[in-house]
Amino acid sequence: MKFDTPATTNPIDQLKVVGKPTNRIEGPLKTTGTAPYAYEHQDFAATQAYGYVVGSAIAKGKIASMNLDEAKAAPGVLAIVTAANAGKLGKGDFNNATLLGGPGIEHYHQAVALVVAGSFEQARAAASLVRVEYTRDKGAYDLSATVGTAGKAPVLYGNQPDTAVGDFASAFAAAPVQLDARYSTPDHAHAMMEPHASIASWEGDKLTVWTSNQMIAWSAGDVAKTLGLPKENVRLLSPYVGGGFGGKLYVRADAILAALGAKATKRPVKVALQRPLMMNNTPHRPATIQRIRLGATPDGKLTAIGHESWSGDLNAAKPEGAVAQTRLLYAGANRMTAMRIAALDLAEGNDMRAPGEAPGMMALEVAMDEMAEKLGLDPVQFRILNDTQVDPEAPSRPFTQRQLNKCLQMGAEKFGWSKRGKPASTRDGKWLVGMGVAAAFRNNLNANSAARVRLSSAGIVTVETDMTDIGTGSYTIIAQTAAEMMGVPLDNVVVKLGDSSFPVSSGSGGQWGANSSTAGVYAACVKLREAAAQKLGLNPADAVFADGKVKVGRRSFALGDAAKDGELVAEDRIEFGKLAEEKQQSTFGAHFVEVGVDSATGEVRIRRMLAVCAAGRILNPKAARSQVIGGMTMGAGAALMEELAVDKRFGFFVNHDLAGYEVPVHADIPYQEVIFLDETDPNTSPMKAKGVGELGICGVAAAVANAVYNATGARVRSYPITLDKFIDKLPEMT
Amino acid sequence: MKSFTYERVDTPAAATAAFARTKGSRYIAGGTNLLDLMKLEIETPAHLIDISRLALDRIEPTSGGGLRIGAMVRNTDLASDERIRRDYGLVSRALVAGASGQLRNKATMGGNILQRTRCPYFYDTNQPCNKRQPGSGCAAIGGFNRILAVIGASDACIATQPSDVGVALRALDASVETVNVTGKTRVIPYADFYRAPGETPHIETALVPGELITAVTLPRPVGGTHVYHKVRDRASYAFALISVGLVVQRDGTGRVALGGVAYKPWRVEAAEADLPRGAKAVTAKLLAGAKTTHENAYKLPLVERTLAGVLAQAKG
Ligand SMILES: Cc1cc2nc3c(=O)[nH]c(=O)nc-3n(C[C@H](O)[C@H](O)[C@H](O)COP(=O)(O)OP(=O)(O)OC[C@H]3O[C@@H](n4cnc5c(N)ncnc54)[C@H](O)[C@@H]3O)c2cc1C
Numbered sequence A: 001m002k003f004d005t006p007a008t009t010n011p012i013d014q015l016k017v018v019g020k021p022t023n024r025i026e027g028p029l030k031t032t033g034t035a036p037y038a039y040e041h042q043d044f045a046a047t048q049a050y051g052y053v054v055g056s057a058i059a060k061g062k063i064a065s066m067n068l069d070e071a072k073a074a075p076g077v078l079a080i081v082t083a084a085n086a087g088k089l090g091k092g093d094f095n096n097a098t099l100l101g102g103p104g105i106e107h108y109h110q111a112v113a114l115v116v117a118g119s120f121e122q123a124r125a126a127a128s129l130v131r132v133e134y135t136r137d138k139g140a141y142d143l144s145a146t147v148g149t150a151g152k153a154p155v156l157y158g159n160q161p162d163t164a165v166g167d168f169a170s171a172f173a174a175a176p177v178q179l180d181a182r183y184s185t186p187d188h189a190h191a192m193m194e195p196h197a198s199i200a201s202w203e204g205d206k207l208t209v210w211t212s213n214q215m216i217a218w219s220a221g222d223v224a225k226t227l228g229l230p231k232e233n234v235r236l237l238s239p240y241v242g243g244g245f246g247g248k249l250y251v252r253a254d255a256i257l258a259a260l261g262a263k264a265t266k267r268p269v270k271v272a273l274q275r276p277l278m279m280n281n282t283p284h285r286p287a288t289i290q291r292i293r294l295g296a297t298p299d300g301k302l303t304a305i306g307h308e309s310w311s312g313d314l315n316a317a318k319p320e321g322a323v324a325q326t327r328l329l330y331a332g333a334n335r336m337t338a339m340r341i342a343a344l345d346l347a348e349g350n351d352m353r354a355p356g357e358a359p360g361m362m363a364l365e366v367a368m369d370e371m372a373e374k375l376g377l378d379p380v381q382f383r384i385l386n387d388t389q390v391d392p393e394a395p396s397r398p399f400t401q402r403q404l405n406k407c408l409q410m411g412a413e414k415f416g417w418s419k420r421g422k423p424a425s426t427r428d429g430k431w432l433v434g435m436g437v438a439a440a441f442r443n444n445l446n447a448n449s450a451a452r453v454r455l456s457s458a459g460i461v462t463v464e465t466d467m468t469d470i471g472t473g474s475y476t477i478i479a480q481t482a483a484e485m486m487g488v489p490l491d492n493v494v495v496k497l498g499d500s501s502f503p504v505s506s507g508s509g510g511q512w513g514a515n516s517s518t519a520g521v522y523a524a525c526v527k528l529r530e531a532a533a534q535k536l537g538l539n540p541a542d543a544v545f546a547d548g549k550v551k552v553g554r555r556s557f558a559l560g561d562a563a564k565d566g567e568l569v570a571e572d573r574i575e576f577g578k579l580a581e582e583k584q585q586s587t588f589g590a591h592f593v594e595v596g597v598d599s600a601t602g603e604v605r606i607r608r609m610l611a612v613c614a615a616g617r618i619l620n621p622k623a624a625r626s627q628v629i630g631g632m633t634m635g636a637g638a639a640l641m642e643e644l645a646v647d648k649r650f651g652f653f654v655n656h657d658l659a660g661y662e663v664p665v666h667a668d669i670p671y672q673e674v675i676f677l678d679e680t681d682p683n684t685s686p687m688k689a690k691g692v693g694e695l696g697i698c699g700v701a702a703a704v705a706n707a708v709y710n711a712t713g714a715r716v717r718s719y720p721i722t723l724d725k726f727i728d729k730l731p732e733m734t
Numbered sequence B: 001m002k003s004f005t006y007e008r009v010d011t012p013a014a015a016t017a018a019f020a021r022t023k024g025s026r027y028i029a030g031g032t033n034l035l036d037l038m039k040l041e042i043e044t045p046a047h048l049i050d051i052s053r054l055a056l057d058r059i060e061p062t063s064g065g066g067l068r069i070g071a072m073v074r075n076t077d078l079a080s081d082e083r084i085r086r087d088y089g090l091v092s093r094a095l096v097a098g099a100s101g102q103l104r105n106k107a108t109m110g111g112n113i114l115q116r117t118r119c120p121y122f123y124d125t126n127q128p129c130n131k132r133q134p135g136s137g138c139a140a141i142g143g144f145n146r147i148l149a150v151i152g153a154s155d156a157c158i159a160t161q162p163s164d165v166g167v168a169l170r171a172l173d174a175s176v177e178t179v180n181v182t183g184k185t186r187v188i189p190y191a192d193f194y195r196a197p198g199e200t201p202h203i204e205t206a207l208v209p210g211e212l213i214t215a216v217t218l219p220r221p222v223g224g225t226h227v228y229h230k231v232r233d234r235a236s237y238a239f240a241l242i243s244v245g246l247v248v249q250r251d252g253t254g255r256v257a258l259g260g261v262a263y264k265p266w267r268v269e270a271a272e273a274d275l276p277r278g279a280k281a282v283t284a285k286l287l288a289g290a291k292t293t294h295e296n297a298y299k300l301p302l303v304e305r306t307l308a309g310v311l312a313q314a315k316g
């Protein structure tokens, strides 16, 4: 099904099932421990062997020698895979560093060996007996040292490294009110609960991998490419994913090494990356240094908007697109953005929840707060004043929908924004209290997505698509979609996901999954409705699917009757046309945060958070709320504690476990509220929905930062905002 | 993890005898620290002696009017004991500021004060670390050391001792009771329990090999208001950047000990005379001779401010 004109009325608009706050259909499996995650899959339990990964002890250089004798002689060891014996390996389209290092070493904890043994404990014990001698090369690990010398970034998702509209330099120079500030965001870890894990098994030259991955088709392709197999020989299964946040978009070492280990031992092999390896072995969100210049008239109209961002990556491959939102968020005639990238020899940087916008908004929305203060304007009003209903770089392109102002206004009212005092003026006992606001913004992306639907004589509808559910609720919204389309209760829908033998979906990433994958299911269901109606001798255009029945006038059949002579199967794909080029599709919101700062110690504790979101039709308010509060929690972490600490001498992230890399715990997040505006956007798909999973994180950290400023009067421009950065600016203790 | 043998013992005598019998022995109590370190091969005992079921799980009055806390008393049980909460509030508050409910259910009195540093380089066996591998160097000096020591450290090691309850024990003049492999018992003042790193940061306590902690004793209650403030980046489940344990009397006199600044809970009795004069005066003496790095210099003003804060809180 082509989607190239805005949607009109369709069966989804009935909203009998879609749009209802529905519990996760796979929830009971997860809460009872019966949903098999990659490492827990039992098909091969009787024969499987265990792999343990050895990570490089240096960041850059070469393996001078490797002695495997002791490890090979250790109890239970079946095989040791290294680059020297693995045969020629390709590199996946989505990989930057190779997944098995040697002799060249590209980053710390790059896998250099997999020890396979009969038990996990044996493999782990033997792994420490692999003796590796390295020759170190000098590497570059310090992003701040590269500012000034870094080169232009490559084009990123269609974004040019340099953009310019009007004459920024002159307009900024002439602006009566100016802001020129630098911000920095650190490297972040995805830190998902489930580590990267795979079980691989060969049958002849056919490979099956149970893994934990967000993008099945991409990754099946990259496994095939890396191992030199035809794609059809690779089957990837990832029915349950214990969190990804972008860290599982691409194939990682666990999958490739499990496959190589299984080949070497002729047994199924399972591999999970050990937690202390994950931070340096797998990608992270790259640190940024950002410079923002804003010029405004005294009455608060922006006339010049400039945003530059520096980031680093292995081989200078991929920038963090922190300027992306600045091209679209506020009006202003003269604008420029620039992305620069340096080659760093840390592990590769890559996508993490709202890549680009998350760190970009951390800077931009603090700059807006600073500018509002310079102008003597309320930061809510300042944003409203600079709203735009069209793409500011191409005014003939309107936004399909943009209710940012309403989000801000409603949020301000619900949150009690009018009670916000001047900086460092509000106290509650020992606590300095402050409020902060930031806009939320993330583009809506769509990706072609296919599904197959089956109808049984019992009236059961089964959906098959390689879509993944990374804890987001895909199972549930897909079931809701099929139930709505086929007129059956939710219980009569079975959803099967995450199998590369199923039709290729959008996968989970870039907050495109919910709208795209359900639209694919919609398309397949339209075909199934036609087939069912025809089978029952009804005119498909007149047939009404409701209450488990198909009716035209007084003629009524049980839906299952259409499959009396055998299962009906339909498959289709939603293919997105050029609508997104004609009009800009984005999601909007406003974050409000209240913090208390201990006047003695500077400890920042969040007291309340509110998000108001405008993101098209909300397919399942319960799941969407979970997504947004998860994003808010992650944003709170980015604001206050998350930082991969770089050792600039040895070139690695030092705090590489969950004790050292702190993410928020319950005590950090006392109260959260989420409001969704009632929207439908016919431009996005027949579902009229957009993404929310990444909108929730965008802007949160800035709202926290602005609240800390309002509480203390101390502006911290380098994240995370830890007490050591402003303790000298706190009021004297008497 | 290296393979090891395992036995469970029923009496302290059996424990020390087992230790004497098997080379490479190690006691295991709650296992919450030791097992993590074994998985990373930072600790590589050949033999584990499980002491978790020794009958050292009682809290009893001492003849001197104090309390004897058996070495196997779980952190949760200790924190919730009525006598501890009433008379030694600092102990209870410090305990619940640490770890998590699940960990405190397993963690024991003896194991807690023997938990090892949280220096991140200590945990990474690729990195030089004099504490883990004597003579290999110290990666933390000149590296990421924001959480590490500002006083009492050496050029060989700037690690901190991370126990929260240790701060309370130090402020309250606790002692450690032990028995060694020859059956000899002794009492070590907690003030003398930890050894300064000097050139030998791998030797952390006054215990000799095989010496078993049987109890920690607290002298008679000192009264006063007990406040424990643990400063950390996240609100729970994090080790202290610094912590302050304070006992203050109505007349303004009192005692104070610090966590997160040194290889041991840090207390300077001579500084306490200045408590009535306020945090600045006390901190100046308490942290005299401090040596900070670029990353952890914030700890000095932080100690002073936190102490000022808890003094204000204690006044109510
Ligand atoms: C995630 C996490 C967070 C934590 N957070 C905190 C925190 O915030 N604050 C805090 O204070 N602590 C914290 N801890 C540490 C925790 O308190 C200790 O792990 C625990 O107290 C150790 O007690 P255990 O009985 O489990 O000791 P074990 O792990 O069993 O033993 C530790 C050491 O003591 C030795 N040992 C034990 N008992 C005896 C004895 N009777 N005689 C001689 N030697 C003995 C063992 O041989 C071993 O070397 C945390 C731990 C974890 C894992």
Ligand code: SF4
Pocket: B117, B119, B120, B121, B122, B128, B129, B130, B131, B132, B137, B138, B139, B140, B141, B148, B156, B157, B158, B159, B201
């Ligand atoms: S500070 Fe001590 S524990 Fe840390 S690396 Fe240096 S020697 Fe090792």
